[in-house]
Amino acid sequence: MDQNKKVFELKKIAKSFDGEQILKGIDLDIHEKEFVTLLGPSGCGKTTTLRIIGGFVTPDSGDVLFLGKRINDIPPYKRKVNTVFQKYALFPHLDVFENVAFGLRLVKTPEKEIVQRVREMLALVNLSGFESRRVDLLSGGQQQRVAIARALVNRPNVLLLDEPLGALDLKLRKEMQIELKRIQQSLGITFVYVTHDQEEALTMSDTVVVMNEGRIQQIGTPQDIYNEPANAFTASFIGESNIISGIMHRDRLVEFAGRNYECVDGGFAKDEPVDIVVRPEDVEIAPATSEFLCGTVKDVIFKGVHYEMHVACNDFMWRVQSTDFTPVGAEVGLRITPEDIHIMHRTTYGGEKG
Amino acid sequence: MKLNARWTSYPYIVWMILFTVIPLFLIGYFAFTDASGDFTIANMEQAVKYIPALVKSVSLAAIATVLCLVLAYPFAFSMSRLSFERQKMMSMLIMLPMWMNFLLRTYAWQAILEDNGVINMLLNSVGLSSVKLINTSGAVVLGMVYNYIPFMILPLYSVMTKIDKSVLEAANDLGAGFFATLYRVILPLSMPGIVSGTTMVFVPAVSTFVISGMLGGVNNYLIGDLIETQFLGNSYDLNCGSATSLLLMIVVLITMAIFNHFSDEDAEEALV
Ligand SMILES: Nc1ncnc2c1ncn2[C@@H]1O[C@H](COP(=O)(O)OP(=O)(O)O)[C@@H](O)[C@H]1O
Ligand SMILES: [Mg+2]
Numbered sequence: 001m002d003q004n005k006k007v008f009e010l011k012k013i014a015k016s017f018d019g020e021q022i023l024k025g026i027d028l029d030i031h032e033k034e035f036v037t038l039l040g041p042s043g044c045g046k047t048t049t050l051r052i053i054g055g056f057v058t059p060d061s062g063d064v065l066f067l068g069k070r071i072n073d074i075p076p077y078k079r080k081v082n083t084v085f086q087k088y089a090l091f092p093h094l095d096v097f098e099n100v101a102f103g104l105r106l107v108k109t110p111e112k113e114i115v116q117r118v119r120e121m122l123a124l125v126n127l128s129g130f131e132s133r134r135v136d137l138l139s140g141g142q143q144q145r146v147a148i149a150r151a152l153v154n155r156p157n158v159l160l161l162d163e164p165l166g167a168l169d170l171k172l173r174k175e176m177q178i179e180l181k182r183i184q185q186s187l188g189i190t191f192v193y194v195t196h197d198q199e200e201a202l203t204m205s206d207t208v209v210v211m212n213e214g215r216i217q218q219i220g221t222p223q224d225i226y227n228e229p230a231n232a233f234t235a236s237f238i239g240e241s242n243i244i245s246g247i248m249h250r251d252r253l254v255e256f257a258g259r260n261y262e263c264v265d266g267g268f269a270k271d272e273p274v275d276i277v278v279r280p281e282d283v284e285i286a287p288a289t290s291e292f293l294c295g296t297v298k299d300v301i302f303k304g305v306h307y308e309m310h311v312a313c314n315d316f317m318w319r320v321q322s323t324d325f326t327p328v329g330a331e332v333g334l335r336i337t338p339e340d341i342h343i344m345h346r347t348t349y350g351g352e353k354g
Numbered sequence: 355m356k357l358n359a360r361w362t363s364y365p366y367i368v369w370m371i372l373f374t375v376i377p378l379f380l381i382g383y384f385a386f387t388d389a390s391g392d393f394t395i396a397n398m399e400q401a402v403k404y405i406p407a408l409v410k411s412v413s414l415a416a417i418a419t420v421l422c423l424v425l426a427y428p429f430a431f432s433m434s435r436l437s438f439e440r441q442k443m444m445s446m447l448i449m450l451p452m453w454m455n456f457l458l459r460t461y462a463w464q465a466i467l468e469d470n471g472v473i474n475m476l477l478n479s480v481g482l483s484s485v486k487l488i489n490t491s492g493a494v495v496l497g498m499v500y501n502y503i504p505f506m507i508l509p510l511y512s513v514m515t516k517i518d519k520s521v522l523e524a525a526n527d528l529g530a531g532f533f534a535t536l537y538r539v540i541l542p543l544s545m546p547g548i549v550s551g552t553t554m555v556f557v558p559a560v561s562t563f564v565i566s567g568m569l570g571g572v573n574n575y576l577i578g579d580l581i582e583t584q585f586l587g588n589s590y591d592l593n594c595g596s597a598t599s600l601l602l603m604i605v606v607l608i609t610m611a612i613f614n615h616f617s618d619e620d621a622e623e624a625l626v
Contacts, residue, residue, distance in 0.1 A: 054527060056523055056526075056527075075526070075531075076523070076526045076527050077526045077527070077528075077529045077530055077531050081527075082527055082528065083523075083524070083527045085520050085523070085524060085527075086520075087518075087520055089518065089520035089521050089523065089524040090521075090524075091521060091524070091525075091539060092521070092543070093539075093542045093543055102525070102528050102530075102538070103528035103529050105538075106528065106529045106530055106534055106538075107529065150524075150528070151527075151528075154528065154529070
């Protein structure tokens with residue numbers, strides 16, 4: 001990844017539909033050869049952001065820059081960007097070959113080159129031999145791959161993908177995730193990928209952009225996003241978390257669940273109310289002594305690699321993962337080490353406390 | 355409950371036999387017999403003399419059909435892109451004139467186009483001299499376009515609503531501007547609508563006698579007018595009328611066959 005070369009820059013993008021503000025100031029840089037994923041719940045504005053990059057939606061305010069030049073008013077057909085649409089949008093009157101060749105024919109590519117490039121692309125997406133098939137008779141996964149080939153054959157600078165695997169079953173989805181990542185790396189094209197599936201985002205991306213209600217919540221590598229969520233929303237959206245409110249008494253001392261804990265964060269105001277995030281796998285079962293926060297095991301589920309349980313401590317239900325079995329009703333202590341306590345400024349987001 | 359498909363189709367078969375097959379046979383029979391019922395080809399020989407009127411009918415109907423297509427196509431397309439409620443309202447507005455009697459509508463045009471009709475009165479009132487409108491070929495074509503354009507709009511509109519917006523966006527995304535999208539996507543996808551709209555306008559237009567009779571005058575005597583006078587008018591001749599009808603039917607079938615052939619080819623070409 002060339003961290004220095006920015007392909008796209010979104011600057012303070014705002015967009016309203018029917019008087020409702022859908023995007024509330026999006027700032028985002030997309031770098032060359034980067035796999036960027038826009039992740040967020042349905043309706044948070046991912047598709048709208050992608051359509052602004054593709055040129056199908058004009059922002060109300062803010063700028064879209066392509067290689068440093070403002071392109072707000074450039075129509076889609078003049079942008080060196082191609083899109084894989086959410087519902088594929090294949091041409092029903094054309095066969096597989098002609099669907100893929102569509103973009104090449106428009107720029108009057110010589111027939112020999114068209115044949116060669118379309119064949120190459122179909123091979124890349126494992127559809128060799130499907131050239132003369134009708135697209136409406138293909139399976140969802142095959143249509144999906146035609147849509148990818150149709151976009152990639154034009155060698156775009158950037159490929160936009162809007163929940164491309166949304167309609168596929170789980171197994172095919174996993175296969176296509178690996179496939180897409182392989183294609184992206186072998187062609188060295190920038191991918192901007194939209195999904196609401198956090199696991200998909202974490203597996204495939206170089207950079208994850210977490211969005212909620214028209215705003216970017218956090219931008220970072222999958223590791224950053226998972227290990228250092230910037231706020232309660234990201235923490236709850238990415239993986240499972242215990243999110244509990246507390247008070248930051250001073251640097252490296254926080255109070256929550258009625259106890260003081262040593263932690264590694266600092267830089268908060270004295271006695272600032274904060275949100276504390278602790279991942280379930282970071283909570284350790286310990287003896288029920290006064291040394292630890294204590295509670296009662298309410299339920300236990302075997303998840304294959306580990307047991308997942310809920311432990312009630314006062315009025316808060318802790319999610320805990322442990323490889324050791326603890327019976328329901330047992331009194332246990334919860335050991336939480338300073339590195340595993342993530343402290344965040346309080347936001348309006350409530351999280352899924354308890 | 356199981357409905358026997360064979361049984362349910364019987365009413366239609368009876369209908370077809372009564373009102374399509376038998377009349378066709380009768381026309382065929384009368385066309386090749388004389389008044390006393392003996393076989394003859396004299397009627398057909400007589401009908402062939404009407405070919406100039408037939409040519410005129412086909413030309414005027416073809417011009418009207420092309421005009422309908424050119425006017426209806428962009429209209430139907432923009433209509434198909436409107437919101438659902440607006441689409442409903444627009445189809446209502448298109449159907450509205452059809453609630454009024456066909457003759458009445460054509461009378462109205464007569465009143466508008468007459469030598470001292472509405473248009474010429476308006477022209478005179480602003481100091482311009484009158485123009486000849488009524489009893490011209492143009493008036494006949496106008497009447498055809500006005501009366502039959504809904505039959506072009508509706509089938510076009512119905513295929514165009516099935517063209518998904520995302521497919522047009524995909525064409526745009528792949529580099530197609532307005533004209534390329536029209537030529538490579540919208541046109542081939544709307545071909546079935548073009549074919550049925552053209553048929554539904556051309557066939558009634560080529561055989562019309564009301565429009566030509568009321569707006570065309572003696573100089574625009576079309577094949578439909580001829581057939582009318584032979585069956586109902588002063589030159590009553592059942593046998594000759596049947597022969598002329600048969601000739602018209604053959605010409606319509608050939609025209610439509612040629613047209614369908616070319617439109618199929620177009621659709622295939624668009625694939626390449
Ligand atoms: N063209 C449009 N007209 C009106 N509302 C729209 C339009 N496009 C999107 N919206 C609204 O904007 C919101 C965000 O949509 P979208 O960007 O598709 O979200 P996401 O892809 O994250 O699910 C939704 O509430 C949607 O209804
Ligand atoms: Mg979406």
